[in-house]
Structures are given as C-alpha cells and as structure tokens.
Amino acid sequence: MEKVLEIKGLTKRYRNNRGIFDINLSVYKGDIFGLFGPNGVGKTTLIKTMTRLCNADQGEVSMFGYDVFLQFEKAMEKVGCIIETGVSFEYMTAFQNLQVVSRFYPHIPKTRIDEVLELVGLEKYKNEKVKGFSSGMKQRLALATALFSNPELVILDEPTSSMDIEGMIDFRNIIKRLSHEQQTTFFISSHFIHEMERMCNRIGILYDGRLITSGLVSEIINKNESLENYYLSQIQRVRGDESDVCFVREYNQ
Numbered sequence: 682m683e684k685v686l687e688i689k690g691l692t693k694r695y696r697n698n699r700g701i702f703d704i705n706l707s708v709y710k711g712d713i714f715g716l717f718g719p720n721g722v723g724k725t726t727l728i729k730t731m732t733r734l735c736n737a738d739q740g741e742v743s744m745f746g747y748d749v750f751l752q753f754e755k756a757m758e759k760v761g762c763i764i765e766t767g768v769s770f771e772y773m774t775a776f777q778n779l780q781v782v783s784r785f786y787p788h789i790p791k792t793r794i795d796e797v798l799e800l801v802g803l804e805k806y807k808n809e810k811v812k813g814f815s816s817g818m819k820q821r822l823a824l825a826t827a828l829f830s831n832p833e834l835v836i837l838d839e840p841t842s843s844m845d846i847e848g849m850i851d852f853r854n855i856i857k858r859l860s861h862e863q864q865t866t867f868f869i870s871s872h873f874i875h876e877m878e879r880m881c882n883r884i885g886i887l888y889d890g891r892l893i894t895s896g897l898v899s900e901i902i903n904k905n906e907s908l909e910n911y912y913l914s915q916i917q918r919v920r921g922d923e924s925d926v927c928f929v930r931e932y933n934q
C-alpha cells in the first residue's frame with residue numbers, strides 16, 4: 682500500500698493550552714480517511730497544522746513522501762483542500778469563480794470548469810451569482826474548487842456541515858466514485874458519525890486534541906455493532922468513567 686500522508690508526533694498547543702497533541706497517523710492511496718470528533722476537539726487545528734496554515738510546535742508531516750515543513754510546494758503539488766469555509770466571490774457566478782481558479786492551472790483545459798460543475802451537481806446554476814446560493818450550494822462550489830486540478834489527495838474540513846440529505850448523498854457518491862475509479866485519496870473531517878460509517882474505509886477518532894484510536898471501518902464494524910458504539914466505548918475507555926456515556930446510550934433507546 683502506497684502511503685500518501687504520514688503524520689508523526691504532531692503537536693500544536695495554543696496559549697490557552699488547547700490544541701492537538703502527539704498525533705500519529707497514516708493514510709494510504711485510495712483511502713477515504715475520516716477524522717471524527719465532536720465540536721472543539723481539534724479537527725480544524727489538525728488540518729491547519731498539517732497543511733502549514735498554522736505553525737506546529739513539534740512533529741513531522743509528509744505528503745507523497747515530501748516533508749510539508751521543508752518541501753511545502755512539492756508536498757502540496759497534488760493536494761486539493763477546503764479548510765474551514767471555501768472562499769468564493771459572491772458577486773461572480775459559479776462559472777466565473779471557477780474561471781478564477783482555472784487561472785492558477787494554465788495547463789488544465791477550460792472544459793474542466795463544466796466538468797467539475799457537473800460533478801458536484803451545480804451545472805444548472807452555473808450562471809447564477811454565488812450571493813444567491815444556499816450554504817449547501819456554496820459547499821458544492823467549494824468542492825468543485827478543491828477538485829478542479831484533479832488532485833490525488835483531497836483534504837476537506839467539515840465539507841457537508843450545511844448540506845441537506847441529497848447534498849450529503851451526492852457528496853458521498855462523488856467521493857466514493859473518485860476513490861474507486863481514480864484512486865483519489867481523501868482526508869475528511871466531520872462530526873457526522875453515520876455519514877463517516879457509510880463513506881470512509883479508515884477512521885481516526887479525535888478527543889480532547891488526541892487521536893485516541895484509528896483503524897479500518899470494516900474491522901471496527903465487525904467487532905462492534907456500529908461506529909457509534911465503538912466511539913462510545915473508546916470515549917469510555919479514555920475517560921475512565923461510565924456515567925455520561927451510559928446516559929447517552931439510555932437516552933437513545
């Protein structure tokens with residue numbers, strides 16, 4: 682298996698002592714890796730630190746064998762990202778926004794604009810200004826931007842947070858198709874555990890800034906009824922007390 686992304690001992694501590702601590706993980710070609718965790722556990726911090734949007738205190742990150750801190754441009758050459766919210770120009774149409782993106786990739790034919798708009802289901806709205814888009818439509822446009830250059834690794838931070846059920850299903854199908862047909866590798870953060878279970882083949886659980894466990898979703902489901910059960914058992918393990926977790930279980934019955 683070809684390793685596309687490797688993180689070793691990555692630590693970023695904010696002044697308030699929050700952050701991410703000693704993160705170690707590997708992602709392989711064609712993986713759909715899900716970084717799961719509730720609000721505020723450090724998903725965005727991890728993504729920002731591994732892509733150098735934030736300075737790391739310690740640790741190593743390599744993409745395609747290149748050190749992100751020492752050979753940034755080489756490491757990021759085949760990477761597409763949406764971090765926090767995708768940026769778009771509100772007074773331009775979806776098509777014009779992608780025309781702006783296309784200027785950074787002069788070697789890619791302009792026909793790619795229509796191709797990605799169709800891929801994310803925005804072809805009908807391509808001549809509409811982004812200011813009239815719903816937040817789910819903006820997330821689709823952000824995905825089109827991230828996929829424009831046909832990257833081999835796509836890093837997406839909470840890409841479906843504003844999408845409706847159709848948007849989420851479309852999103853899942855796009856990701857699965859690209860992973861299957863083109864061996865595109867995905868690193869996706871989310872707090873939607875059921876979505877992760879359906880979409881990802883590998884998962885890591887972040888809790889209080891620490892990666893408390895990671896593994897293949899198929900193996901986890903075989904041993905536990907669901908990813909949700911597994912998550913609860915892992916939280917219980919690290920917390921060492923059962924009370925809160927039992928409450929969540931009972932409440933769901």
Ligand SMILES: Nc1ncnc2c1ncn2[C@@H]1O[C@H](COP(=O)(O)OP(=O)(O)OP(=O)(O)O)[C@@H](O)[C@H]1O
Pocket residue numbers: 695696697699700718719720721722723724725726727872
């Ligand atoms: N610039 C900053 N300075 C200080 N603390 C920060 C900063 N950015 C984030 N934090 C804190 O670090 C922790 C992790 O935040 P982060 O945004 O990475 O979490 P997250 O898992 O992405 O959350 P969410 O799912 O709500 O987006 C939080 O407790 C947050 O308050």
